[in-house]
Amino acid sequence: MNIIQLIQNQVADCLSKQFDHTVAASDILVNVTAKNFEGDYTVVLFPFVKALRQSPQALGDTIGKALIDNDETFVSYNIIKGFLNLEISAIAWRKELAKLFQQKESIGRIENAGVKTLVEFSSPNTNKPLHLGHIRNILLGWSCSQILKEVGHEVINTQIVNDRGIAVCKSMMAWKKTGNGLTPKEAGKKGDHFVGDYYVAYDQLLNKEYQTWQTSTDAQEVYQVHKKEEQSKEDFFKTYKNRYFNSYSTLGEETKEMLLKWEEGDQETKELWKTMNGWVYEGFEETYKSLKVSFDQLYYESDTYLLGKDIIEQQLTKGKFYKEEDGSIWVDLTEQGLDKKILLRSDGTSVYMTQDIGTAKQRYDDHGMNSMVYVVGNEQDYHFKALFETLKLIEEPYSDALFHLSYGMVDLPTGKMKSREGTVVDADDLVAEVIAEARTSAQENGNLEDIEETEREDIYAKIGLGALKYFIIKVHPKKRMTFDPKQSVDMQGQTGPYIQNAYVRIKSILRKNEDALKANMDSYESIEDAEKTLLIDLLQFPSVLQEAAKQYDPSAIANYSFSLAKDFHRFYHEVRILNASDEAKAFRLQLIETVATILERSMRLLGIEMPSRM
Template sequence: MKHTLTDLLTDAVRTALTELYGADAQNQEITLQTTRREFEGEFTVVTFPLTRLAKKKPDVIARELGEYLKGNVSEVADFNVIKGFLNLVVADAYWKDFVLAAPQSGDFGQAPANGEKVIVEFASPNTNKPLHLGHIRNILLGWSTSQLLQKAGYDVKNVQIINDRGIAICKSMLAWQKFSDGATPASTGSKPDHFVGEYYVLFETKFREEYLAWQQSEEGKTFFKKSAKEGLSAEKFFASYKPKYFNEYSKLGAEAKEMLLDWEAGDAQVVALWKKMNGWVYEGFAATYTALGVHFDKLYYESNTYKLGKDMVELGIEKNVFRTRDDGSVYADLTDAKLSEKTLMRGDGTSIYITQDLGTARLRYDDFGATRMIYVVGDEQNHHFATLFELLKRLEEPYAKGLYHLSYGMVDLPTGRMKSREGTVVDADDLIKEVIHEAGLASADRAATEGLSPQEQREIVRQIGMAALKFHIIKVGPQKRMIFDPKESVDMQGQTGPYVQNAYVRTQAVWRKAGSDVDVSTAADYVDLAAAERDLASKLYAFPELVKLAAETYDPSLIAMYCYDLAKGLHKFWHDHSILSAETPAAVAFRLQLCRAVGHTLKGGMNLLGIDVPPRM
């Protein structure tokens, strides 16, 4: 037997073409698709590309191929033809043998190790604020992508680069220094990263207050009069001239910039404050990562990497890939790649953000030897990564062909875009608490968890809540911008994580009820499968190939929707067919084994998304 059923059917079609039409069909491309739901069958052969070889009409070819396959291939029980499409009905015996074999293992769908190393970068927050809903989408997408790649046979390392330096960090530091009166996370009972984030928001508040006072000054009135003639309101004025005001007029802005210069110069007091406040943030981040069920193999810090890349710029100059301007700055002309001219080094010898990224890519290659690097970053950075990858390609870096920007759409609220400076974000920790609370309310009247300890019941509620949150986000394709409604996310019905979890719970409950007296070996005697059993078997068969496709396309939403579809099939089967009271012992045994196979696959699929499935709910 061939490695897969699709391989077997594809080769059988080629053999049929040779025998029926006397043509060498070994190199003929065969298009085999999943049969549409409204037609009988599991696989469809598209015959239109075969007309030149067979010299017959598509519907004639389909009928002749169908007759041949039905008569010569034991795995094909029947066929039907719809306008030149040959729908093949797979034999019950094949589906029965399949269900009783591969899906019974917990590692169903696991590809063998291929020896290729992959780095997945995700999260990568700033240390001036806590994690929010946008970070959650990034983290869940990055984590599930790394799990998919592992399932597909890759050696995966999860990394992040923490943006722990710069003017935004100094704003939080300055606000704490000026307005905290020595308060700490411990003295206020605050989660440490939330504590620091409050001072980032406070800086913005004080900055606006300073601006409003300046606006009433003679200097401000003169400046504002000119802008008013241009038709700008006070709010639009502030939005348009904020950078200019910050850099040229603001006392707070001047202090923040001075603090940044002191940090870069290694001022002992500033560095000590920076370490203390960043330490608070890291403690808070760690708690949120634990709640989300993710971890990293290595952390990179911008404070350690921002000077990297200068050697690569020098190498680019030597290779004549980069050029030097009259002012001493270095740039790359990427216009032939439909990108803009990119500065890589300022005239004073200082580097910029993309210079750091060049060096960090090389550093990671040196650390892990990975030939593929996946950057999980929002789509507002599309141009940046296109430029970075082109630069590394021209530098002939050994990993340049394996770079990929997993670009995803931003998350908006029903009220509009989130803004960290104004505190209008959905905080990650608050959201986690909310979905768990809602899960508790939905589970309050259920008797299924009676007899479990309070701790076990709380853990099940946590798993249900986290499934609601994670599935709601992951089921949306990465490239799509999404509007996140917190109320909708905790809906326990419909196309949700808890709906899938409930299907898994049913597969466990039926085995508990069956006990240990069932002779599962009699499942081999089961003969005629019901339509719902065939449907579940074909869905199970699709799982390994779907894992491969989702890994290749970096799209965990494919697995989310697969799990939902499989769960829906299980629920329908559960409703329409008896399991423990089936008509024969063989039917009981087979259906129990079918439930086990579905349970293993649901658990494996949901685990790829970072979602736990409880045994009861």
């Protein structure tokens, strides 16, 4: 039982005994006392004032006295407006610290919640390298997965790899036409970038062809027929490109043929596809490695895009879905406040929805999970609403525990990232950049000169990645965020390195004092505010973790770690440790070691590693 629960119980008990008023302990609001007020914890009295027809003062007095009489945890109280502020005794603080110190690694952790959760994230297309948007996705997914593990879920990290379709064929086509059999190795390029280059090359080929076509009589005719009034040629052809690709382009024609061939299982096409996707996967793997994330099982669209049809046919006969005259199959979600959604085209081929239903089922057959989290951008909010309702409708066993971790787009200070305008921030470049920045910074500080090269590089990476990851993960997922490259490599203030630095400072002290941890602190009476603040922070960790897990919100952990680090830095300046009295020293060493552990654990939940020095 933690202090807050203790207070809740005592207050409930008192209300029941003194006023014959029954309240669930958990309904009693207990806060950390606001700054500028005397006390450590605060009971909010307003909710009971009316019901008991007592003045806040009288009510507070009754409760305050009862608490002090009953329990040595409380030493004094004061009442301001409807707030009962309680002061906690030194004995109680020491007990709390002893407990915290003893638990350290397991504070707030749940061993086995008996829940198996599958977390899907990253899920890239295989025609270009990962970019900043993927980084936000990956960090959210990874962190979410770590948090769920921490509260006792068995977690499986997965993706749905979008490895087929017209976009993938575009890269293949361009390579076929212009690649001359070149491989990434020969080109000295990372495989995903190599393939991405051909995706870009394809667009250039298409543009050239399009330009030429625009001068043809065909094109003139199209312009005359389809232009909107007063629309200039230039303007018209800008918007017509997609239709050109579908109806006139020979390159487009060829590419679509390739897609058909792929679907028919044409040997040569499949070979090329396998080879090029292989290059991409090698590249992705490297990026994931540099970001320190990993997956347990991948699902490939090429394997799953045909799944789901059977389920849909089956549910059709059960009457859950319905068939239009043209043969297409739909689900009616109007009762759920949504729309009608198509599940199978009239020609019997599948759509996105078909595949997702099939993949979900496949995953259930593979893993028997009871819940799933999809980390996907908020442009797909509607799709996931529809998917979840559909899965509920057909009574899939996991369907009441589905969550779309929907996150906002990442903007640059200059506006949206646009691949056409080349403003997309590449993931690998970004990682390299933040590490370089950390290196420069560290060299200026000159703290690591006595360490050997490989370890030093390891530390630079931890710091650089710490800065980048923290910058992104601190923002609440659902909020659209601005990514300023300058701010992302900042190492001062509310940043990853600031938190790492708190940890490093603690480690540095502990290295000099390991044996003193066992000393006795029982006679330590004069607990300082800075110490209390840290204890209060530490005691909050379990509820922060719970909340983060419940809301699928890593930013809650990020903000908590910062405030813990901040309170530590202040403590560090205000309080001496090495040359304190024996009992104070013992108390403080246990305190900071616990702080270090919680900092390390919190950051680990965000996918950020702690350096031992910096």
